[in-house]
Amino acid sequence: MHHLEVTHVEGDAYTVDVRGHRLQVDQPLQAGGTDTAPTPTELFAASLATCVAFYAGRYLQRHRLPQAGLRVRTEFTMAADRPARVASLRLAIVPPPELPERRRAALLAVASHCTVHNTLHQPPPIDIEPAP
Structure with a gap:
C-alpha cells in the first residue's frame, strides 16, 4: 500500500507529502487561487x-x-x-x-x-x- 497526505496551507493552496517529498498545488488567479503552484x-x-x-x-x-x-x-x-x-x-x-x-x-x-x-x-x- 502506498501512502501520501494532503494538507491545507491557505486559500486554495495545499501541500502533498509523498515519501519525504513535498509538492504544492494551488489554483490560478482567475479561479480564486494565488497561482503559487500547478x-x-x-x-x-x-x-x-x-x-x-x-x-x-x-x-x-x-x-x-x-x-x-x-x-x-x-x-x-x-x-x-x-x-x-x-x-x-x-x-x-x-x-x-x-x-x-x-x-x-x-x-x-x-x-x-x-x-x-x-x-x-x-x-x-x-x-x-x-x-x-
Missing part, C-alpha cells in the same frame, strides 16, 4: 506525461540508446459539461534526435504501456470516506 488537474496531466517519459526513457536505457533530448509534450482540455473532468489528453513524444528511425515505433509502443496510462484505461474503484 493545479491538481495539471499535476494529473503531468503524472501521465512523466510516466510516459519514464517508460520511454527506460526503453532507451535498455537498448543503450541516447536519452538526451527526449521530451513529452502534453495538452489537455476540460469538459464543457458536468461533472468537472478532463475531456481529452494528447501527448506527443519527441524522441532524442539521434534515435534511429527503426526504433521510433517501438519507443511509442513501450511508452503507451505506462502505469498511469494503464490505470486510465482500467480505472480502479475510488472510495472517498471520512478518516477514523
Whole structure:
C-alpha cells in the first residue's frame, strides 16, 4: 500500500507529502487561487506525461540508446459539461534526435504501456470516506 497526505496551507493552496517529498498545488488567479503552484488537474496531466517519459526513457536505457533530448509534450482540455473532468489528453513524444528511425515505433509502443496510462484505461474503484 502506498501512502501520501494532503494538507491545507491557505486559500486554495495545499501541500502533498509523498515519501519525504513535498509538492504544492494551488489554483490560478482567475479561479480564486494565488497561482503559487500547478493545479491538481495539471499535476494529473503531468503524472501521465512523466510516466510516459519514464517508460520511454527506460526503453532507451535498455537498448543503450541516447536519452538526451527526449521530451513529452502534453495538452489537455476540460469538459464543457458536468461533472468537472478532463475531456481529452494528447501527448506527443519527441524522441532524442539521434534515435534511429527503426526504433521510433517501438519507443511509442513501450511508452503507451505506462502505469498511469494503464490505470486510465482500467480505472480502479475510488472510495472517498471520512478518516477514523
